[in-house]
Amino acid sequence: MERLEVKGLNHSFGFTKILHDINFTLNKGKVLSIVGPSGGGKTTLMHLCADLLDVEEGSVTNTFSSSAFAFQEARLLPWKNVIDNIALALIAKGEKKSEAIKKSQAIALKFGLDEDDFDKFPKDLSGGMKQRVSFARALVTKPSLLFLDEPFSALDIGLKKELQSVLIDMISKKELSVLFITHDLMEAIRLSDEMLLLKADPGHIVKKFRFDIVQNQRDDKYVYGKSAEILQDSEIISTFELELKS
Numbered sequence: 001m002e003r004l005e006v007k008g009l010n011h012s013f014g015f016t017k018i019l020h021d022i023n024f025t026l027n028k029g030k031v032l033s034i035v036g037p038s039g040g041g042k043t044t045l046m047h048l049c050a051d052l053l054d055v056e057e058g059s060v061t062n063t064f065s066s067s068a069f070a071f072q073e074a075r076l077l078p079w080k081n082v083i084d085n086i087a088l089a090l091i092a093k094g095e096k097k098s099e100a101i102k103k104s105q106a107i108a109l110k111f112g113l114d115e116d117d118f119d120k121f122p123k124d125l126s127g128g129m130k131q132r133v134s135f136a137r138a139l140v141t142k143p144s145l146l147f148l149d150e151p152f153s154a155l156d157i158g159l160k161k162e163l164q165s166v167l168i169d170m171i172s173k174k175e176l177s178v179l180f181i182t183h184d185l186m187e188a189i190r191l192s193d194e195m196l197l198l199k200a201d202p203g204h205i206v207k208k209f210r211f212d213i214v215q216n217q218r219d220d221k222y223v224y225g226k227s228a229e230i231l232q233d234s235e236i237i238s239t240f241e242l243e244l245k246s
């Protein structure tokens with residue numbers, strides 16, 4: 001079975017230890033989130049998993065057949081229009097240009113872009129539109145594993161929910177496995193099967209939470225209820241330094 005397995009992972013930048021003894025497995029069709037405070041090492045961990053950073057100690061085994069990324073900033077090529085930005089990965093994989101364009105247009109519409117937007121360049125797009133393009137570009141190649149680094153954090157509530165719904169639809173059809181990092185607890189509860197809590201200095205996993213209801217049956221009531229419950233957890237309180245000062 002396709003999986004991402006992290007064992008005994010340690011990482012330092014210079015003399016500063018950033019990650020300590022990280023262990024987890026992401027199986028096919030599952031969504032695993034890593035939550036924790038800013039500076040805790042989430043991005044470093046994601047980069048090690050995605051082979052964007054060399055593993056120094058421990059191991060990362062990725063047997064997924066293909067993977068893609070979507071980041072907090074959309075990172076589009078400024079000299080290419082919307083469709084060409086999306087089509088890029090397909091063309092790089094050897095797909096015929098006409099076919100790549102057709103697939104890119106279809107997925108752009110799925111992510112809520114209009115035909116009028118197809119010829120626009122990134123400088124003429126709003127932040128939300130750029131993020132739609134970024135998602136479409138990541139998913140057009142139908143990766144089996146998707147890495148998401150805070151992809152919803154700059155979006156308004158409506159757009160956030162809309163993009164999450166498209167993702168949940170794909171997850172529910174078991175088309176996709178996802179590893180994502182966030183500091184938004186509700187986002188993690190809405191999307192993940194398992195949530196790892198990463199505490200800082202150095203980053204280490206202090207608790208794992210599992211959510212057993214399938215994503216497309218988690219309504220707002222479930223997400224708010226679970227959030228309220230988890231916010232009472234002592235590890236969450238100390239990791240996010242939530243103690244109220246009286």
Ligand SMILES: Nc1ncnc2c1ncn2[C@@H]1O[C@H](COP(=O)(O)OP(=O)(O)OP(=O)(O)O)[C@@H](O)[C@H]1O
Nearest residue numbers: 013014018036037038039040041042043044045183
């Ligand atoms: N290339 C690098 N060289 C040196 N230190 C780095 C490097 N990248 C990150 N760090 C340091 O590693 C620590 C963890 O950073 P990282 O970006 O992984 O945390 P994070 O949990 O993703 O934070 P945020 O939520 O703010 O993005 C920080 O102290 C950061 O300054």
